[in-house]
Amino acid sequence: MQEEQSLTHRAREGDKEAFAQLYENYFDKIYRYVVLKIGKADAEDVTQQVFIKALQAIASFKWKGIPFSAWLFRIAHNQVVDYFRKEKKVIKVPLNESSSRSDSDPQQMAERSLDIEHLISATRQLTRAQREVLGLRFAGELSIAETAKVMRKSEGAIKALQHSAIVALRKTMSRTGNNEPR
Amino acid sequence: MNRDKELANILNDCLERLLQGETIEQCLQDYPQYAGEIEPLLQTAMAAKKALAIQPGVEFKARARYQFQSVLKEAKPGRGLPFFSWQPHWAPALTIGLALLLAGSGTVAAAGNSMPDSPLYPVKLATEQAQLGLTFSDIGKAKVYVELADKRVAEIAYMVNQGKPKEIEATVQRLNSHLTMIVSLSLVEGAAPGEPPAEEATPRLMQAPAAEVAEAPAPQLAETPAVEPAPEEAAKETPEQAEAKAKLKELLKQNKNIHPAVLRALLDEVPDSARPALLQAIANAEADYQKALEALDDEGDEQGEKRHGEEGD
Numbered sequence: 388m389q390e391e392q393s394l395t396h397r398a399r400e401g402d403k404e405a406f407a408q409l410y411e412n413y414f415d416k417i418y419r420y421v422v423l424k425i426g427k428a429d430a431e432d433v434t435q436q437v438f439i440k441a442l443q444a445i446a447s448f449k450w451k452g453i454p455f456s457a458w459l460f461r462i463a464h465n466q467v468v469d470y471f472r473k474e475k476k477v478i479k480v481p482l483n484e485s486s487s488r489s490d491s492d493p494q495q496m497a498e499r500s501l502d503i504e505h506l507i508s509a510t511r512q513l514t515r516a517q518r519e520v521l522g523l524r525f526a527g528e529l530s531i532a533e534t535a536k537v538m539r540k541s542e543g544a545i546k547a548l549q550h551s552a553i554v555a556l557r558k559t560m561s562r563t564g565n566n567e568p569r
Numbered sequence: 570m571n572r573d574k575e576l577a578n579i580l581n582d583c584l585e586r587l588l589q590g591e592t593i594e595q596c597l598q599d600y601p602q603y604a605g606e607i608e609p610l611l612q613t614a615m616a617a618k619k620a621l622a623i624q625p626g627v628e629f630k631a632r633a634r635y636q637f638q639s640v641l642k643e644a645k646p647g648r649g650l651p652f653f654s655w656q657p658h659w660a661p662a663l664t665i666g667l668a669l670l671l672a673g674s675g676t677v678a679a680a681g682n683s684m685p686d687s688p689l690y691p692v693k694l695a696t697e698q699a700q701l702g703l704t705f706s707d708i709g710k711a712k713v714y715v716e717l718a719d720k721r722v723a724e725i726a727y728m729v730n731q732g733k734p735k736e737i738e739a740t741v742q743r744l745n746s747h748l749t750m751i752v753s754l755s756l757v758e759g760a761a762p763g764e765p766p767a768e769e770a771t772p773r774l775m776q777a778p779a780a781e782v783a784e785a786p787a788p789q790l791a792e793t794p795a796v797e798p799a800p801e802e803a804a805k806e807t808p809e810q811a812e813a814k815a816k817l818k819e820l821l822k823q824n825k826n827i828h829p830a831v832l833r834a835l836l837d838e839v840p841d842s843a844r845p846a847l848l849q850a851i852a853n854a855e856a857d858y859q860k861a862l863e864a865l866d867d868e869g870d871e872q873g874e875k876r877h878g879e880e881g882d
Binding site: 406407410415418431434439442472473501506521524543546549550554556 | 576577580584614616617618619620623630637852856860
């Protein structure tokens with residue numbers, strides 16, 4: 388955290404190497420977060436946009452209790468919002484023939500592997516807040532404290548949201564028959 | 570502690586420990602009475618985590634890094650990173666100089682009504698850049714961009730009438746760039762005087778180089794993220810600023826009603842190759858004027874909260 392604070396401070400002062408280091412540290416995480424939100428097709432462009440926005444804005448960043456990670460993921464979140472608005476994209480959840488099956492064994496389902504497309508489909512059934520918490524925690528690898536900063540909620544609320552998100556995800560995955568071996 | 574809260578805490582503790590390399594069984598040994606409930610959730614969480622262990626493609630990552638480094642190289646050390654950092658730094662000065670040189674010669678006046686297929690059109694664009702360069706307030710710049718957007722729509726209509734797809738696409742790009750600037754400047758203005766300034770993520774645009782290079786419209790990179798404000802730095806809005814803001818909102822409302830309608834009316838005549846660009850311009854005009862108006866509606870942090878909660882899906 389100390390090192391990141393120092394990097395952020397230097398980047399803010401115009402140190403290009405420091406910003407390049409922050410870019411390297413966060414690129415994959417932001418990409419995964421964006422993929423989970425919008426799918427793979429346009430994730431590359433949106434990921435690039437996140438860093439360009441951050442670059443434009445870094446001079447005015449202040450570390451007032453908000454870590455760089457939380458600040459960057461807020462930008463990522465807003466880029467995703469803009470993406471949906473601008474492109475007027477509606478991600479349709481594929482309803483395959485097994486989507487209405489309710490006899491899936493959740494135990495079996497969880498033991499089998501899940502690919503990213505099915506995870507994206509499954510998360511579309513969750514609430515926005517549940518989806519956001521999964522994106523930040525599992526794709527962005529943010530801590531509970533950082534996630535709380537991004538979502539402007541208490542840490543307790545984030546833990547509760549994480550719990551409800553995983554419960555809902557499990558239900559959705561079993562309901563949509565997402566238990567085929569891959 | 571109620572049961573739900575306890576479960577949420579235990580689940581989180583186990584997740585953290587799993588990420589540190591422990592197994593599900595190891596963690597559940599500490600919570601045997603909850604094992605039945607927690608174990609399936611941990612399996613789901615781990616399955617999700619595993620599915621998310623994707624990497625960006627090597628080629629994309631290399632290309633993205635190269636592009637980003639190119640943008641970074643343009644940044645001025647010690648002064649933060651500029652708004653239009655991909656432009657040569659001499660570009661605004663050159664366009665202003667060119668316009669001043671031409672001013673009074675009659676060329677500028679003649680260029681004022683020129684269309685994108687005219688040899689004088691670059692002079693018109695340079696004059697516009699000069700006008701932007703000499704406008705110092707964010708709200709003033711926003712107003713100029715709103716007026717320029719109006720001109721671009723008229724030019725698009727003219728070029729559709731002429732059946733010139735290349736010029737249509739180039740003009741649409743300029744329009745999109747103006748719209749992006751309008752939104753960005755409105756976001757800054759909406760959070761500036763009278764509202765807490767968006768200190769943490771929004772650069773002051775007055776420090777930025779003035780504008781686009783005449784024949785190479787800037788990419789759409791100008792929007793600023795919604796951010797958490799710094800309330801202690803709030804300043805009061807002067808009556809002049811309030812008036813300027815009201816005028817800007819009026820213009821935005823007019824454009825919001827007129828531009829998408831005008832552009833939509835052109836869909837029947839536009840050459841096929843330029844149709845996607847026109848459709849994009851319609852979508853952008855609809856969304857961006859609305860966004861700019863929302864930003865100016867004094868919603869401050871509420872606006873940021875709203876954006877955070879919206880995903881459009």
